[in-house]
Amino acid sequence: MKNTGNRSDLSDTAREQTAAEWIVKHEYGLTAEQQDEFLDWLTEDPKNRQAYITQSWAWGEIDRLAGLQKTDHAPVNSNLFDEIEIKPFYRKHAITMSIGIVAMAASLLLFIGLFIFENTKQTPQTKESTSVVFNRIEKQQFDDGSSAILNRGAVVSVEYTAEIRLVQLLKGEASFNIEEDINRPFIVEVKGVHVRAVGTQFNVKLSDESVDVIVTEGVVAVSMQNTDNAGVGESILEAHHRANIEIQGESMDVSVGVIEEVELAEELQWHPVLLEFDNASLIEIIAELNTRNEIEIIIADPSLESIRISSVIWSDNVVGFVGLLDSYFNIDAKQLDPQTIVLDNQK
Amino acid sequence: MNVVVPRFSYLIIFGLFALTCCSNKQSYEFDIGAGDSGIALRQFALQANIEIIFNSGDLEGISTNSVRGKMHPNVALDKMLKNTGLHYKKESQSNVYAIVRK
Known part of the structure; x- marks a missing residue:
């Protein structure tokens, strides 16, 4: 299209x-x-x-x-x-x-x-990181009860009027959970593409040249706005469908397909969840965190792999977890590059 | 441009900020029985929706006290860990509770 x-x-x-x-x-x-x-x-x-x-x-x-x-x-x-x-x-x-x-x-x-x-009684501090991949994932609540989870680095602009609920995704990826309001459509606008929803859940990801929309619940309509601000070439997406929209100047090509449950789970694995570990080995915990984040934690000293830890921790709290290892488990955590942390025995 | 500022207005603003800061003491409903410290502490974290970490070996064979009712997590932990040889530290930046032996 x-x-x-x-x-x-x-x-x-x-x-x-x-x-x-x-x-x-x-x-x-x-x-x-x-x-x-x-x-x-x-x-x-x-x-x-x-x-x-x-x-x-x-x-x-x-x-x-x-x-x-x-x-x-x-x-x-x-x-x-x-x-x-x-x-x-x-x-x-x-x-x-x-x-x-x-x-x-x-x-x-x-x-x-x-x-x-x-906090004067508190001891070691976690290490600061300047890389966006180490930030916590943001949850944003809107006035009407709708909400969004913003993946690391995502930027949105929100504009609610009496007629429309408009959210512009300016950068990155976000998932939306929409409260139904038949009088005020909820629209996510991204690079001229409109994703319109009424009472539904969906994920929108903006890359350099394309927009990816995944519907997890309900129905959304995807269209490109022309100069008269009218929706053109509207595609209807049902739950468990994804649309990949290639943007070429002021035109777009849309390809729609079914997304399987496993693939859907993988795509949304960045959503923060509270992880519970009961007497788990450090290597098991690290593997889980690596899967759920755009980072890689490497264990340099194999003797650390079998350390047994119990924990309840948010999956996006990588910096917090690593800081605690540094503070309470005599494990030295060093940031190797913008996306890699190395764990080693404290000398 | 003339701006009329009521006397003490800034003190009121400062006071409101301070009140907001110091009143950040959210309470949760706890229902945790006495027993295995590992299980009880994970229950504590899930009931208060907070994060916790401990070395499983350090807590082996240690039982914690029961805690029931609505209270701040710090108060609940104080009750659970009383006379157990364990104590907690709360990381200011990560907001995670670490349980350690005294």
Whole structure:
């Protein structure tokens, strides 16, 4: 299936400027009239939506760099703002936010202080890793009860309105569990491909040139959006079916097939599960973790393989587990490369 | 641009953050009988949906105490391990409980 679209007359710069203005308006809240105007603009051209997503994401990144999110604490670098083309928004916003940032920073210091105080009796710390493959897998709950599991490195942007529940998968892979709402379709948009669901479970994986959709429960519709923002060449996917969508410019080729239970389990093995080990050997536990993660833990000293461990641990908590081996089992854990950890006897 | 900030407002914000931090003491319903420490500790982890690790050999032949009712995991573990020769350490970064001999 192929679909091609025409280029819009609106220049990219003007489009980005308009998108930035809409973000500002959203910050202050939209009137009913503005809401209609915004939706008209959004549906006028798929590139408008993309520009809006990109600008929203850029703002999210600035928030992160400013240390406003809980997991990253990068210092504010005003030069970073200059590299982005929507300067007026950031300058305006920076003024109104400056007091808030000071309060947040002081609160964070207080938080960190209390956290350290609460943990003064604790001993060894696990080793930090900069590689994304060692991150924990994120679970995200949406307002309507739907949820998503984001594989390591996945990036999504969420936009809920009265008419639509839209999640853009900007990078990586995610599984969705959707609460049914006949008045508000749930759509995952990825590189111009729409995956529409009503009360279902499915997985979407974005690679360089393709999108892979696997349906685990219910039914989803996969289509490409043309310049009129209409779904073209819709393919219906039932449970235990997968669609591989090759994206070529503004067209796509879809191949649909059945996915067997074993293959389905393998594809979704990255989902975190609570693993229980009763007096298991270290080599058994490592084998299980290696299967469920994009990492490889190697046991350098064979004498370690037979160490008996009992544990209840989340399958994505590789760093936590390895850190405990280092702290309590006299096992030295070293990161060999971005995806490999070597376990050896502590000298 | 004039911004009117109510006096002590930042103290209130700080207080709320501190309260959020210190009130992160979620309780769980436990129902674990006295007996084999390995089995009981894994039950503890599953009932509180938390992570735990221990060297199976270290706990061999040791029984833990029963614990029943709704409480914080730290309190439940204190009760289970009382007078057993075992104690726990909670890793701050990984949030995993390690059970070790004293």
